[in-house]
Amino acid sequence: MNDLYADVARQLDELKPARLVVAFSGGVDSRVLLHLVARYREQHAIPCVAVHVHHGLSAHANEWAAQCQEWGAQAGIEVCVERVTLSSDSGESLEQLARDARYAALAKHVDSQTLMLLGQHADDQVETFLLALKRGSGPKGLASMAAHGNFAQGQLLRPLLTVTRAAIEAYAQQAQLSWVEDESNQDTRFDRNFLRHHVTPTLTKRWPGFYQAIQRSAELCAAQEALLTELLQEKLQLALNADNSLSVDVLDSCSALVRGQLLRQWLQQLKVPMPSRQHTDMIWHEVALAQQDANPKLQLGKYQVRRFQQRLYCIETEKDFSSWRATLNMNQTLRLPDSLGTLRLAAGENNTLSLPEGHHSFTVVFDPSGLSACPVGRSGSRKLKKLYQEYGVPSWQRRQLPIVMCDDKVVAVVGLFISRDFNGKDCELIWDKSEKFMANS
Template sequence: MLSHLQACLAAYSSSSQRFVLALSGGMDSRVLLDLMAQYQAKHQAEGQTIDVIAVHVHHGLSKNADTWAQQCQTWSQQVGIPCVVEHVTLSNTQGESIEQLARHARYQALAKHVVAGDVLLTAQHGDDQMETFLLALKRGSGPAGLAAMPVCTAFGNGKHVRPLLTVSRADIEAYATAQKLDWVEDESNQDTRYDRNFLRHHITPQLAQRWPGIRKAVGRSAALCGEQEALLAELLADKLASALQSDGSLALAALTNARLGKALIRQWLQAQQVLMPSQAQLEQVWQSVVLAKDDANPQVNWHHYQLRRYAQRLYLIQQWPDIQGQEFALTLNQPCLLPQDLGQLWLTPCKEASTEPQLAHGDEQQALRLRQPIPQEVVTVRFDPEGVQVKPLGRVGKRKMKKLFQEYGVPSWNRRRTPLVFYGEQLAAVAGLFVVDGFAGKECELTWHNSLSG
């Protein structure tokens, strides 16, 4: 088992000296912890420095969760590997299964510990691979889904390696027994209401009894599907590069027919490491978004994402709760921290005199020049443009914010996420876009350091 681990890590992590081990405390990860302790000791005896940390994700779903976390810390301490416990809270607002939510939260927590060059290690094995393959088959997946889990894939700025993926559960259990290891048993693993558990307890044992070599056969099929996907990505790389725009969107002009278009959309989404839409959802994207009329505002939602169309481009955006009713104070020389990854807004004294205040937007951090608020004017940031009519500096006449957003090229989904700066109850500026007539000046600069795009 140790030789197998060494061969796998040599193949996929030759340049890495730091490993992040996902430690649930179950038998599989418990065995991987023991193997990594031996791997580290062997290399240290040869004068090489190998750093290993274990990360246990505490989901809080079981009454035994605190005990499992403590056990993982104890086992890690026994073999001299630091262990960090990450607490996560699951919030189901998208109708997802608890399995999907837990998996998403788990990898988000693990990603915090993986920096450039690191290798994330997880303990999925050959039986897990067969279950994943069968679940993909049940969903009607194509080669991408049937490729199941690769041994190695990109993960943030590092890699994700599954060194036990070709090892059977039986072999892992035999090793754990021989080494006299103990581990935790998650009671939810016996609940056959979950699809994976149903396969594990009722289906795969019968398949393996009938065809003893089926695990290896499934592994080969998954690997072949993975090779096909890799080849397709290679063949489409140039077309995808030409279709990809500077803001990360996808030009509709490149989607010349349904077969090529859907393939490019899949590759585009895969590059962004999001949960792939189902075949039905992808068909909906093609029919309802790509082929929609020019004046339509179509969208398709799945998981935490939306696919939208604007100015003949496709945009992938994250779904966010409505913030129209929220209000934030904006104080001179103090950062205003905006919600939902919208960055910071600053109102600062001007450092240099300017002959003319700025009129319109350029890049996302352009400063707009405003007058100093008078004492009774409380400065606030809001996100509700409904019914607001203003006259931007240098323009003739007032216009509704909806029309102004259209003129300034702000996509519909960002119009209620663009900060509106109010002096008292009067709109004074729209961050990154313009200053309202009557509020221009040379005393203050409004700067939006933001991540808003698409």
């Protein structure tokens, strides 16, 4: 018992965290981790909370949450319960959905001063490696789980990553700890459970050092990936634009091997799940090299890779706001749909709009179909579709720009232009854009 605590304490001492958050499912690994952290907290007086993610997938979910809070109270550590809902129509596997929801819930508790502690162990690492091997992953996937890295605004640590499940269970029994047994862990329809019950026991019985070999291979793959990233960083910066788009011309000057690695590093930097080699090839051949008059796109889960003006963009799939409309009143804040931010009409220091007599409100829409306008400084009106092209607005943004209307006339396309007939000094339009819109810009 003391050996395991000494190893975990050593890892924490090296990182010198200001605050700890424990991912606490209630399973044996996180139960042991909480026990170890409680001892460390007592000795070092470091702030610590635990977070239990309630997926609602089991009939026992409420019971588990209550039990985790009770165990936390016994250890003197507050347990926060985060309830999440999984979207079954996204096309992702239930395992992936639960994992994504869990990490999103945990991230809410991590700031720049926080070290998130996760209970994954050596058996988990073997399973992760074998799953990556099954998918035909390269060094990035085969690197599996890192013991230490960045997470949300802070950092994460997996202090039990070299400890076997058997050793963790032995610790729990010696410390007289009880834990949650998730019945879904016995369901071998899930790939990870199939490996756990039918594959890794056979491998480790035949080769007792298999765990250590997997760990070495994962570390070597991680080192190789880090080296590639370092060697290609200068080339990536040359291809990368301020809006996080990637230059097709720079990519075209590279070899196929370098180009593929740059595409993967670009997507990784944008925190997009790694595509398969087939998808990487499709990004280049079907999107980047599509006909110049085409509007190509490739769907990668909830993201799309698009091309515009010889640049590749990776954006979240756009939504159709054609039917959305709302009234924008003077000195009131209007919340736009889908986290596109807020819009405000007010008098200020940078007034550029005139209010027609008798009008103190406008209508906001997103559908440019059939609308025309004459921007300030120009003569003659043109269809908004043509104006968007002239202003260099990517096709996926054209139905995400708020259009301000007065009766049947376009007052302004916010962030783009004001119509000549509404140019004045009465008020201004203030668009507080969301992070999501900025990321897709």
